[in-house]
Amino acid sequence: MIRYTLTCPDQHEFEAWFSNGDAFETQRADGLLSCPVCGSTDIDRALMAPAISTSRRKENRLSAGDASADARGDADDAPRLAANVPEPTAAPKEVINALRKLREHVTKNADYVGKKFAEEARKIHYEEAEKRGIYGEATKEDVRALAEEGIEFHPLPTLPEDKN
Numbered sequence: 234m235i236r237y238t239l240t241c242p243d244q245h246e247f248e249a250w251f252s253n254g255d256a257f258e259t260q261r262a263d264g265l266l267s268c269p270v271c272g273s274t275d276i277d278r279a280l281m282a283p284a285i286s287t288s289r290r291k292e293n294r295l296s297a298g299d300a301s302a303d304a305r306g307d308a309d310d311a312p313r314l315a316a317n318v319p320e321p322t323a324a325p326k327e328v329i330n331a332l333r334k335l336r337e338h339v340t341k342n343a344d345y346v347g348k349k350f351a352e353e354a355r356k357i358h359y360e361e362a363e364k365r366g367i368y369g370e371a372t373k374e375d376v377r378a379l380a381e382e383g384i385e386f387h388p389l390p391t392l393p394e395d396k397n
């Protein structure tokens with residue numbers, strides 16, 4: 234399967250999966266592809282953006298949001314992460330409020346473990362510690378290792394007030 238980013242003449246972009254490049258050409262020629270926004274069947278492939286892994290994006294965003302980190306040596310390698318925290322029940326309308334509530338939810342329902350995040354997440358994953366929500370900091374290496382071990386975690390959202 235390959236994923237193409239497609240555009241219509243109005244520059245609406247959308248993504249679609251095809252079994253191969255020929256399948257895309259055939260479906261396009263048959264008018265089977267249409268823009269989900271305007272319905273145009275005049276579809277073409279968009280220019281490809283470079284592939285960026287999700288974890289790389291997270292790392293960049295998290296370290297970029299913490300300007301004071303450089304002064305603390307390896308702290309710029311320390312995105313805040315959470316694991317095993319139950320999903321919030323209500324979805325607030327406004328995005329910042331939603332993120333703030335998510336963070337409050339995490340900090341209320343999870344134990345802060347600081348730089349031991351990776352160690353604790355691993356213990357919980359391998360059932361060497363009580364299953365509970367935790368949050369804390371981890372290095373890029375920790376993040377990569379946890380992901381490779383299949384341990385679930387999420388970056389905590391950065392809020393506007395964090396940048397003050």
Ligand SMILES: [Zn+2]
Binds near residue numbers: 242268273
């Ligand atoms: Zn369109």
